[in-house]
Amino acid sequence: MPLTETLDRLFIPYERNVPLKNHTTFRIGGPADLFITPRSVEELGAALMLCRAAGEEPFLLGNGSNLLVSDAGLRRPVILLGEAMSRIRREGNRLYAEAGALLIKVCREALSAGLSGMEWAYGIPGSLGGGVYMNAGAYGGELKDVVAAVTYYDEKGELRTACGEELAFGYRKSLFEEKNYCIVAAELALTPGDPEEIRAQMEDFMGRRREKQPLDLPSAGSTFKRPLGNYASALIDQCGLKGLRVGDAAVSEKHAGFVVNLGSATAEDVKTLIEEVRQTVVGETGYLLECEIKMIE
Secondary structure, eight states, rough: OOOOHHHHTTTEEEEEEGGGGGSSTOOOOOEEEEEEESSSSSHHHHHHHHHHTTTTOEEEESSSSHHHHHHHHSSEEEEEEOOGGGOOETHHHHTEETTSBBBBHHHHHHHHEEEEGGGGGOOOSSSSSHHHTOOOOOOTEEGGGEEEEEEEEETTTTTTEEEEGOOOOOBOOHHHHHSSOOEEEEEEOOOEOOOHHHHHHHHHHHHHHHHOOOOOEEEEEEOOOOOOTSSSHHHHHHHHHHTHEEEEEEOOOOOOTTEESSSSSHHHHHHHHHHHHHHHHHHHHHHOBOOSSSEEE
């Protein structure tokens, strides 16, 4: 039975030929042949199982904030962990949040509960699932500092939980980058705090982002990982690359660590620009920058 017929039979929502540029913060990406939008953990598990049974490994999409999707789009199914998979609940000093919950929403829930530990993430445009996947961090904080456990579907479609060292958190990496698992939810261990102090810290971090980052233009966030002993943005600036442009892709004039979409940039524009930056920086400074953005084809 074709995959779509099975999805119809189980009433799992999907669409065809969905432009992925509408689901990435870069506003770049061709169409997904099949775009599945599960509304619950059970539907997510069923969608995963059905795709794999049909011999099609799905691409799991959150808020699309750290991705560069091919101009040709994706021929494999895309499963969106979005608003329908974004429930958050509090139990004591812990928040239990589904993978589709935006980090900014998790931060606000923590503030509402008077819980500290997520202030640094306020303003990061990603989802919790994507954040856990890459161990998102900023301003001295990382998700590994607060993630107590992660619930996920393994390669066989079984629901499991990992915690502690099992999560293999490191700089911009986790267990989930190495395995074909689907993050479902995470348990965050936070600390009681003064809501006014928490709010002040959140507003401070948001203010810093607005002051230093090109939030007015589409981007995928920081383009490069931090090299040992230096900063990617400082090296790029040192090489005089601010404003360097390929098509409508450009190195931000405001923050050299960001490549931005000036309007109609293509994935190929971005790739070409990234490689030009990497080659210039390694030639002039000796640092070979590693891309932080995931290239999806």
